[in-house]
Amino acid sequence: MIRRTLGAAGGVLLLASTLAACTGDSSEDAAVTEIATAEPAPTTGKSAPTRNYTDVDVTDYTTGSLVSWTLEGPGVDCYINTHSSSDSMGCTLDFAEDVRDASNGEAAGAVDWVSDGHFAPTMQTGGGDTPASVKTLRPGQRISAAGATCVASGDRAMACERDGKEFTYDDGDFSATDWTLGERNLVEGSRDAGGFCGEANNGLYADMWNTRVIVTEGTVDCREAVDTLDGYLSTWQDGSRGNSLLTALSNGWTCSMPTAATSRAENIKVTCGKGSMAVKIPVTTPGAPSN
Structure with missing residues (x-):
């Protein structure tokens, strides 16, 4: 099986510090927080919205300065670089629609946090199978690191936020703040x-x-x-x-x-x-x- 995984550019995943602030409560209920997500159309067959989630221990997902995880379903692998000199984050994704890297028009296979501060589809680089050491973020779990937060809402579904920007992914469907689906080159006749x-x-x-x-x-x-x-x-x-x-x-x-x-x-x-x-x-x- 050919499977896309994280490369140097990786896929993106960034989350807002506003959500991370919820974890400061020391009570037993601190680990379970409500998050509002858009209701999917009833006919799509996509994942149900996540109303409650449990925070994971980010150290379980950390190697050096790299926080990485995969979802239960195939084709989604993510990372956050927590080093003080880096703000890179990303996820490889399987897009249901044709999605292009705006910088060069090539087919995208990832979403990254780009330098001007929003999520954007990019070409995926690298390849190979996901290392067995990478842990799975399961539906209903949230991970936060370096001011970014992502919540898994299904086997292949996730909502991520950072600095007031966000992206959502649900089994191929993708949307992000400050991004719209562009036109690809198709010939009629x-x-x-x-x-x-x-x-x-x-x-x-x-x-x-x-x-x-x-x-x-x-x-x-x-x-x-x-x-x-x-x-x-x-x-x-x-x-x-x-x-x-x-x-x-x-x-x-x-x-x-x-x-x-x-x-x-x-x-x-x-x-x-x-x-x-x-x-x-x-x-x-x-x-x-x-x-």
Whole structure:
């Protein structure tokens, strides 16, 4: 299974000192505090809002100056750097919608506390599995460090605040103060072999910076091509599909990721086919960074 985890930029997670102030009470009830969160739409099937939470002992999550944790569900890993010379914080996230790094337009796989003081989606760097030593923040638990606070409201849901700014994440859905979802590059109509159809959502593969969809065979409806890549790149791979992650999708397309040698030789990061039609995400394209 390919899983995104914390790298140097990490994913972000920052929390407000206003919430941290609640922990100063020495009574037994001090560890349980009410937090108001937006009610989700009843039809979304997302996590229920967290009304009460329990503070965890942050030292259990601390190694040196780094506070780190993961959620119970896959794909979310977080950190806070508590060193006096650093204010970096972040979380890797699996975005349900296509989310782009505003600084370079590349597919985002993390949310970071940026230098001008708010949360922003960024490219995810690094990779690999989450170390076994990283503890889990369970639903209903809150963690606070360096003036930042996060509350887990579900297996893959979290609300974080810092300096009056916040972000919320719920099983792929994301929102943050001072941030709005931008437009990605999509082409209307059909394209023949060699044609560009737009940019796929990198989904769970947040280290896939280049997501340009190119037609390699036949005449392909670009919306169908991009939707197909979106579906494949947001499908969890459990290791049962072999090295090439061969996956048959419900819309009749079949997608895979070639082995490293084939990928380099044929400039193919991902390929999908249906009948006489085929598309790919190349390893490199003019004007796009390599993966």
